[in-house]
Amino acid sequence: MVRPAFLITIDTEGDNLWQNHDKIDTRNAAFLPRFQSLCEKYGFKPTWLTNYEMAIDPAYIEFAKDVIARNQGEVGMHLHAWNSPPLYDLTGDDWRHKPYLIEYPEDVIRDKVVFMTELLEQTFQTKMLSHRAGRWAFNEYYASLLIELGYQVDCSVTPRVDWRQSPGDPNGQGGTDYRDFPRHAYFIDQQNIARPGSSPLLEVPMSIQYKYSSLMNGFKQGVDRLRGKKRGPSVNWLRPARGNLDKMKRVAEQSLAEGADYVEFMLHSSEFMPGGSPTFKHEADIDQLYADLEQLFDWLQSRTLGMTLAGYHRQFKDAR
Template identity: 25%
Template sequence: MVRFAPGTGQRFLVTVDTEEEFDWTKPLTRAAHRVDTVSRLRKFQQFCEGYGVVPIYLIDYPVAMSELAGELLRGAVAEGRAEVGVQLHPWVNPPFEEDVNQFNSFSGNLPYELERAKFRKLYDAIATNFGTAPLIYRAGRYGIGPNTASILREAGLAIDTSVRSGFDYSAHGGPDYKDLPLEPWWVGQKGQLMELPLTTVFTGPLRRYARWLYPQLGRIDRLRGVFARLGLLERIPLTPEGVRVDEALRATQIAIDDGLPVLVLSFHSPSLCPGHTPYVRSEEDLDLLYDWWRKIFELMLARGVQPGSVQQIMQTAELA
């Protein structure tokens, strides 16, 4: 496990899956997408800066090729007010050699040479458009595979944040993360590549049994919902997408009380504009999203949990 220098304290990271807009209800396609919501990044960046938060934009290929995205974020990145990382959506990321289907949408399922070629194409585009070499990675759909770590190490990336602890995507051809911890750990040799999983908290009196019990509940239709409504056991990821602010505040308190060294929050950039994700359909929904972030930031700061960044995480991780 990763240990941090004395006095570091608890930190939180805001990660933004910065990606193209597409219809989430339809099959994936190489062509049916746009990047109109990139313009909304300006307001979110200003909002974060008001709280001293350094958002980490995990950028996929259509956004990496957007001149507007570069114009909006390049200055903030250069001044340390924002950071950029890599997010690989293989179906819209050249070279295009694979069929577009659910299995291949998890980039870790691709052959090594193809996964590496797609990653390098995206990495170079981000470095060119945003003026800096990215140091953090998230696989689209959280889809890392057996070759991903070696590809990231070769490129000199410091952190992977693809693991979504407490979730299992194997039924759809993806990875199984249900038994992995929330605390960061080293992948292979200490100091080479850190895994910084997204934060998901189990709440309720049965939470100590969650790693075993929650997968069992999933075998019976709607049983997880019954346990959640009764307050017995609930899985709460730290995201404004599909998670009410009262639920997120409760989960955040638990994560802080448990002494989690880094809390990793996330959402998708198209949610910054109504009508592009299932979570934000109206201006009222958008107001609620910003209110969600406002209340979470205020709670973190009130509890002494400070905003973090990739640079800060790297500098405070103990290598000895």
């Protein structure tokens, strides 16, 4: 029996985009080889989901070309609409508001997706097969563009999470509501990305589990409503934060116990650099991150088989 896949997805983007509103630096490119080496130590192959500023950074280009040449990972596409060419002023201050790509006019969405795909394919001399939407915002039109351009895998869905309370365009409706989406991999229905269908695009949702029981989640949401707050159920992700090693293991354990044939990990490239994110501010935080990753990867090595998103697509398709 084939072991479940371990999918490492890295949103490869500029430094501390949570707080930088007027400039984008890419110093985090120098910190990525350490993580790549850790993945290779355990036989895992990360998928580097790459956006515009990293795709034109010489240090990252050299790093990613080497990963591809040695078949030790994959480069995919990630797109932040506010700074990805061709530029279009949606809000009057897009760098501050960081609007979702799906909030732009459809012709602008198309131009941006085509531009990024061509840039990545020309830079890295490889077909783009894998994708994650910037800020997790995805819809049917976006999916249709990926299918048209030959993408095989999307990993934008975050089951059990509702992003509508996270604003992009101040006059918009917020992000995508994924609460009722499948938690397993599925070929999407192009008319409704929330359900399986017959398109060639495989959706690989993030590994996310409820933090509390259904009863406790219901109670906490009721309290929030009385306080005038709108929040979804509390969840844990297979995603590092300070001191959450046990929670990450629990997410993986629960997912595998439910019969999942993969677990999906994510982090941002800037989180490997001290000060590159609000979470890991100091060198000591990075050292603790790597200590946790060593333990997580060692624990997963005997339970899973590392592969890229495109590699998982091949296995999933063959199994069907």
